[in-house]
Amino acid sequence: MEYPNQSGFRQQAGVRMRGTPGDPRDPSLLFDDTSAGGDKHDLSGVGKGPGVCPGQALISDPMSNLALAYGSSLASHGREMMDKNLDRFIPISKLKYYFAVDTVYVGKKLGLLVFPYMHDNWEVIYQQDTPVAPRFDINAPDLYIPVMGFITYILVAGLALGTQNRFSPEILGIQASSALVWLIIEVLAVLLSLYLVTVNTDLTTIDLVAFSGYKYVGMIVGVIAGLLFGRMGYHLSLLWCCVSTFVFTIRTLRLKILSEAAAEGRLVRGAKNQLRMYLTMAIAAAQPVFMYWLTFHLVR
Amino acid sequence: MAFTLYALIQTAILFTNAIAVLHEERFLSKIGWGAEQGIGGFGDEPGIKAQLLNLIRSVRTVMRVPLIAVNSVCIVLLLLFG
Numbered sequence: 306m307e308y309p310n311q312s313g314f315r316q317q318a319g320v321r322m323r324g325t326p327g328d329p330r331d332p333s334l335l336f337d338d339t340s341a342g343g344d345k346h347d348l349s350g351v352g353k354g355p356g357v358c359p360g361q362a363l364i365s366d367p368m369s370n371l372a373l374a375y376g377s378s379l380a381s382h383g384r385e386m387m388d389k390n391l392d393r394f395i396p397i398s399k400l401k402y403y404f405a406v407d408t409v410y411v412g413k414k415l416g417l418l419v420f421p422y423m424h425d426n427w428e429v430i431y432q433q434d435t436p437v438a439p440r441f442d443i444n445a446p447d448l449y450i451p452v453m454g455f456i457t458y459i460l461v462a463g464l465a466l467g468t469q470n471r472f473s474p475e476i477l478g479i480q481a482s483s484a485l486v487w488l489i490i491e492v493l494a495v496l497l498s499l500y501l502v503t504v505n506t507d508l509t510t511i512d513l514v515a516f517s518g519y520k521y522v523g524m525i526v527g528v529i530a531g532l533l534f535g536r537m538g539y540h541l542s543l544l545w546c547c548v549s550t551f552v553f554t555i556r557t558l559r560l561k562i563l564s565e566a567a568a569e570g571r572l573v574r575g576a577k578n579q580l581r582m583y584l585t586m587a588i589a590a591a592q593p594v595f596m597y598w599l600t601f602h603l604v605r
Numbered sequence: 606m607a608f609t610l611y612a613l614i615q616t617a618i619l620f621t622n623a624i625a626v627l628h629e630e631r632f633l634s635k636i637g638w639g640a641e642q643g644i645g646g647f648g649d650e651p652g653i654k655a656q657l658l659n660l661i662r663s664v665r666t667v668m669r670v671p672l673i674a675v676n677s678v679c680i681v682l683l684l685l686f687g
Contacts, residue, residue, distance in 0.1 A: 462650045479609075486608040 367384035397461060403448035405438040414450060415442050418522050419546065421553040427560055443556070448511065451518020458484065458521045458599075461528050465603040468532065485597060490597065491517050495588055499562075502584055506561050516554065519593045523550045524600050539604045547593035554589040618675060624664050625672055633661075 391397065417424055430442040439447040462480045466472045492513050499506070523546030531539025563581050633639045638658055 369634045482610050483608045486610060489613060500660070501653050503656060 398493045405440050408445050414444050427556050446512050448515050448516035451515055454521030457525055461525050508561050520550050520596050524596050528600050550592050551589050558585045651664055
């Protein structure tokens with residue numbers, strides 16, 4: 306029975322080593338400060354440890370060594386399996402493109418959403434068949450503004466309901482899930498109509514989510530104006546934002562959905578182009594409808 | 606309008622069930638929406654009606670088996686939790 310005594314002796318020595326930095330005579334320490342001991346263990350594993358005893362305690366106890374190695378290999382194995390499986394369902398690398406934004410882009414894009422009338426060139430810049438990151442091209446869609454707009458809309462809705470004494474914490478969840486459901490319905494409807502009209506476009510689903518999410522900016526402006534200036538302010542600012550969102554959506558989607566010639570403004574006859582124009586206008590007209598539907602109950 | 610995600614799932618299940626119960630020869634052919642009327646010429650683009658018929662037919666083919674499973678789960682859950 307030599308071994309347990311030895312390990313017990315060494316563990317006690319380890320405990321004393323761990324206790325020393327914490328000064329065992331100090332009454333304010335309620336329990337042993339094991340963080341320093343943990344650091345010492347790691348240090349002794351990596352480089353030269355500060356003392357001989359902790360290093361010997363780790364090496365002399367092969368069970369903990371084995372457990373440490375097994376645990377770390379299990380963790381890394383689990384993590385790489387999760388990465389591999391997650392990448393199958395949600396394309397993480399594609400999502401990263403939509404969040405490659407910077408402050409200048411966000412500022413310019415927000416200005417464009419509220420005042421799209423002075424902007425001339427709405428085409429997306431390509432670089433060898435792939436679109437350039439939103440940081441370098443103001444016309445590229447991004448997901449940062451829609452996500453932030455959605456969250457801000459939920460918070461502003463809570464604020465607006467709070468000023469009318471209609472607030473409760475469940476309301477936030479109800480508003481969030483309601484707005485999310487309408488977003489999903491809108492994206493599905495647009496996808497369905499794009500399929501029925503057989504449009505050959507490179508609009509992905511995430512692009513459509515981004516374009517549908519741009520209306521939250523107008524909604525937030527409307528609700529805040531309604532909080533500050535009453536119903537008149539709400540109606541005026543919402544009207545302005547609805548018109549500008551309508552124009553923005555038409556000008557952006559026109560280039561993606563219509564054929565080349567029609568997008569340049571030349572009148573192209575043919576039922577196909579007419580149908581696509583109607584589709585673009587319908588998608589754009591749905592934006593103000595949603596903007597009003599999702600905010601009118603917030604401003605009384 | 607308090608829509609929850611659960612309402613969306615319910616709506617999706619009901620819609621898919623509605624499309625799945627349209628019988629091919631008893632109903633769709635009678636109103637001119639059968640499978641053979643969907644395939645127009647191979648030259649030009651299909652057109653909206655052909656796309657719609659294609660969509661209905663593919664939804665029925667693809668979702669038949671998963672709908673059995675989803676409906677069973679739904680029935681059990683509704684029986685248990687009302």
